[in-house]
Amino acid sequence: MWWAGITALAGGAVLCVLGWYGVAGERFAERQLPYLASSTGPGAALVVAGSVWLAALWLAAAPPAGPRQPEEARPEPTAPVRPSSQGPPVRVPGGTLVHRPDCPLVAGKPDVVPAAGADLDPCPVCEPDGGEDPAGGPSGAAGGGAGSAH
Known part of the structure; x- marks a missing residue:
């Protein structure tokens, strides 16, 4: 050739x-x-x-640019880790979703507030448990009703 x-x-x-x-x-x-x-x-x-x-x-x-690993040395793909927080659900002011406190979409945001009393949809990423009702959280929590339409 x-x-x-x-x-x-x-x-x-x-x-x-x-x-x-x-x-x-x-x-x-x-x-x-x-x-x-x-x-x-x-x-x-x-x-x-x-x-x-x-x-x-x-x-x-030419050899490939990246390092080659044999098939048996490659790590097996794992399922994505689902956050598992036991804290009360939270929301971002003006947001439409309720999240777990450790959800990657709200983690580290300074304006996160409890989602008590707000009629919000569950986050598709962290999927808050059905046992914790996002709309009916603990009574008297800060921010209750702030996400509902008046």
Whole structure:
């Protein structure tokens, strides 16, 4: 395979040199044209084709960029870890979902408030348990009724 690319590259270079030599020996452009058409043009095409061929073979033979691991050394995919907080459900002011306190969508947000009394849908990421009713949380909690429409 390498030899085909090298042969095309070398043959194209020889044709370019012959065409150049033929053109250089002619004074008028009309007499130079046959050398350009029969030698230099096809020679340049062979040089390009041989270069592309060699580059493609070189890229195909290159090792992959990342480290390879045998099949038995690869870790098995695991199911996503579902947050499991026992705290009261929370919400973000103006939000439409009720979350567990450790839900990745609300974790670390400073404006999280308890979701008591708010009529909100459960978060599809953390899926708060059905045992904790998001709409009927502990009575007297801060933010009760703030998420409902008046």
